[in-house]
Amino acid sequence: MSKSAKKGILLIQLGTPDTPTTDDVRKYLTEFLMDSRVMDIPYFSRSLLVKGVIVPKRAPRSAATYSTIWSEETGSPLMHYSELQRDMLQLELGDEYHVELAMRYQNPSIESALKKLEVMKLESLRVIPLFPQYASATTGSVIDKVMEIIRCWQYFPALSFVSSYCDDEEMIETFAENGRKHDIDAYDHVLFSYHGLPVRQLGKVDCTGVLKCPDFGCEECKVEKKPYCYLSQCYATTRALVAKLGLNEDQYTLCFQSRLGKTPWIQPYTSDTLHQLAERGVKKLLVFSPAFVADCIETLDEIQVEYANEFKSLGGEEVAMVESLNSHPKWIQVLKRLALNN
Structure with a gap:
């Protein structure tokens, strides 16, 4: 953590299980599907459907699938590339900025990332959901969660969100x-x-x-x-x-x-x-x-x-x-521009 950083950047991706085991996949799917913006039906019906039907059936199958894409060296592909994006963006922005990465579901959680940023007494905080197209179930959910947590802070930095960049x-x-x-x-x-x-x-x-x-x-x-x-x-x-x-x-x-x-x-x-x-x-x-x-x-x-x-x-x-943007240098330049364009 840079002591001189006065501006925070929070990159937020959807999420991934901690490991490709059935237990961890079950935790991930439950948190994901119980989000009212993802499955927008009444809580009682959502809970019965998610915890009683969907997750018990899907968790073992999804765990087997995650095992096929998991790397012994780098773990979850989504986490691996997201961490690369965070680190490369930090290098581009320099010591004036501090870049954190969070997952909307599971770890590192938005709450844990915001705790790290809160103690820095930032002048500004820019939140960049890693979804090019806006949807209530993705970007909307991220903004909702950030606002839920940050409203308890005793000070408020200048806060801004990137809502979409679909045709950047x-x-x-x-x-x-x-x-x-x-x-x-x-x-x-x-x-x-x-x-x-x-x-x-x-x-x-x-x-x-x-x-x-x-x-x-x-x-x-x-x-x-x-x-x-x-x-x-x-x-x-x-x-x-x-x-x-x-x-x-x-x-x-x-x-x-x-x-x-x-x-x-x-x-x-x-x-x-x-x-x-x-x-x-x-x-x-x-x-x-x-x-x-x-x-x-x-x-x-x-x-x-x-x-x-x-x-x-x-x-x-x-x-x-076609491979995704991953750690492409031009994509990091897009993130840098989104971070600086307040």
Whole structure:
């Protein structure tokens, strides 16, 4: 901890189990799914569903999956890359700043990170959720938790949050640069696969107060970036990447992965898209996952293993995953700009 630091930067990622054991995965899933912004149903119903049904079934399977991506040297990929991002950003900002990393769920907790920052009597604190597209279940939950904890402080530094950066030009260029490491023309189709959300959560941030949103989003979402509409920001990210890569409309598809339960989630679903592309005779897919700034279980397993196997079972030949931003120097420059732009 730098004694001269007067400005704090708090990077917050979603979270990861402490170890790939069933017990630790159970703790992680329970904390994650019991967040009312993630599973936005009444507490009693949420508790019965999460603790009585979902977690007991998913924890052993998820633990087995985490074991396949865990490294003996570096542990959780998400934690490894997040720590690299923290350390590289600290070097860029210098001694005037102190950079902390927290996970919204599990460790290091937001509470523990804020305790370290509180004793520094900071002039300012900048919170950067590591989610390019705003959603109440991610960025909203992070801001909610930070405010819950910091309101107990006896002093308040100048506090600011980054709510979204879905079409940041340098971030888009970094994703595109990683994509160009592949021979894009050698693939039959490009997928932009984002983490999904229940449709009802989109309606809740509609400024008109209308709590209904089509499963595929309204037409405005596809052409206009809205401040708190996750779907419109996914489209904005995709438009920027498509322009940067020079793709035609028939060369790519935007879709959504990781749905849970029977309630409608935003569509098209990645799984359904794989089936449709296979029926068209598509054999080779290149996949971007621009909702994640660090490789994690959703990219390393869900896409590279689960979806790849599903596509091959349908007659496809290859699913190649574009690596996430991870420790790319240009991404660290994006974080530096977000940290300095108060």
